[in-house]
Each structure stands twice: as C-alpha cells, then as structure tokens.
C-alpha cells in the first residue's frame with residue numbers, strides 16, 4: 001500500500017465542506033476528502049449514503065449547496081465540461097456508451113475535450129485537421145490496447161459482452177487524459193473473472209499516473225486495491241484511513257460491513273473464478 005508515500009505528494013483533488021441538500025433532505029453533509037497522485041481511494045457506505053451525490057458534486061453535475069472542489073490548485077466551477085477539461089473524468093453506475101457507434105468511435109468521442117481543431121478546419125479537412133485526427137486515433141488505439149479492446153475496434157459497442165462494455169467506458173473516460181478518474185461501481189454486475197480483470201486495469205491506471213476515486217460495494221475489491229478508504233453514512237463521513245483501519249473500525253462494522261472483512265485478499269474470489277472456469281470447461285466438453 002502506498003498511503004504514506006502518496007500522502008507526501010501534492011493532492012490532485014481536495015473537496016472541502018461539500019454539502020448537498022435536496023429540499024429538506026441533506027444527502028451529503030460537510031464532507032472533506034483528499035485524493036493524492038498515485039492513490040486509489042475507495043468511497044464506501046450503505047445504499048443511499050450519498051456516494052453518487054458526492055461524485056455528482058465533484059464532477060459539476062450538481063452545484064453543491066456549500067463547499068468547494070479543488071483540482072490541483074484550481075477551484076472547479078460546477079460545469080461538467082469544465083471539470084473534464086480541468087482533468088477529472090468519470091464513469092457512471094449504468095453503462096452510458098453510444099451503442100450504435102464502434103468501439104474506436106466511442107473512445108474518439110472521449111477525446112474531444114483534448115482536440116483544438118475548430119469547425120472550419122474540420123469542414124475544410126486541411127493538413128492541420130488531418131494531423132490532429134491521426135493523433136487522436138493513435139491515442140485512442142493506445143487506450144484500446146491498454147484496456148485490452150484493440151482487436152474489437154470496429155465492433156459496435158452494443159455487441160460487446162458486458163465486461164468489455166464497462167472497460168470501454170473506462171477507455172473513453174481515459175481519452176480525456178485525466179489526472180483523476182472517478183469510477184461509480186465499476187464491477188457491478190460482473191462475474192468473478194471480469195471483476196479480476198477490472199482490478200488489474202484499475203491498478204494499471206494508478207500506476208501510469210492517474211489517481212482513482214472509486215465507489216464500490218464489493219469489499220474484496222475495495223480492501224485489496226485501495227490505498228485509502230472513506231466511509232459515508234447518511235451523508236456524513238464516518239471514518240477514513242487505510243483499508244486495515246477502516247475494516248476493523250467498530251462503527252463501520254456496525255453501520256455497514258456487518259462482520260469484519262476476513263480472509264486473505266483474493267482467496268475466496270480465486271476459488272469462485274476456479275469454480276466458474278471448471279464449470280465453463282465442463283460446458284465446453286459436453
């Protein structure tokens with residue numbers, strides 16, 4: 001785990017006193033959170049705790065009732081396209097791909113905040129436009145290779161298996177070259193193998209220099225991957241710290257986990273994967 005080393009680096013994200021009220025309901029109350037470069041930070045908590053609302057405040061989808069969100073040294077305006085331009089990208093709880101576009105086209109759409117060619121240049125298709133187009137495609141192909149989707153570049157997004165659609169969303173988010181990636185339940189609905197692939201991908205994203213803030217209900221994923229974990233309960237931050245600290249905290253156990261998280265990381269998951277693989281092999285033999 002890299003909490004100590006990472007904490008010495010400058011923060012990429014600083015949320016200060018973020019509060020979000022919907023009429024009489026306070027969904028998020030005075031939440032502070034810092035994410036450092038080279039960190040994977042997990043945000044956990046029961047259903048309705050305010051996790052997605054907090055994400056929406058960070059990405060400008062909601063204007064927080066109170067508080068500020070700072071990316072590196074800049075206080076962010078609550079406008080999603082400006083937040084993306086500043087360097088924060090996200091995925092959503094439900095898949096939001098362009099289903100009838102190809103895999104490559106989906107990633108190219110994610111590049112648009114990083115291309116500067118204007119409408120006239122696009123209409124004239126001059127040399128500068130063609131150079132920019134080629135550079136975008138090269139970068140998109142790099143990201144498809146990184147996410148293991150290069151061979152599927154010309155497939156329609158809607159024809160990909162579920163796990164690959166989720167990976168494509170991540171590739172598209174990475175296309176804006178973010179310094180911070182927000183993932184909202186990236187393994188929801190995945191089988192054990194897909195979950196394992198996603199874990200590898202999230203580690204690789206962190207290792208190549210993009211910090212990650214992830215909402216996830218899969219505690220194995222959270223406690224195996226995260227450098228730091230924050231727990232939201234009823235809109236308030238209950239506890240934060242290393243995975244070890246959080247999983248042993250009596251208040252977290254009482255409010256969310258139910259029982260302490262046990263077992264060597266990945267052990268049970270590995271058994272599930274083996275069982276699934278054995279079942280698949282039996283099906284093929286039949």
Ligand SMILES: Nc1ncnc2c1ncn2[C@@H]1O[C@H](COP(=O)(O)OP(=O)(O)OP(=O)(O)O)[C@@H](O)[C@H]1O
Nearest residue numbers: 022025026027045046047048049050051052053054
């Ligand atoms: N646009 C909205 N208008 C009114 N209330 C909302 C809105 N969005 C969220 N809420 C409420 O805010 C609270 C927090 O919801 P939120 O979706 O942020 O929780 P969550 O922790 O992400 O839950 P889950 O794990 O189930 O996704 C809930 O009571 C929810 O009903």
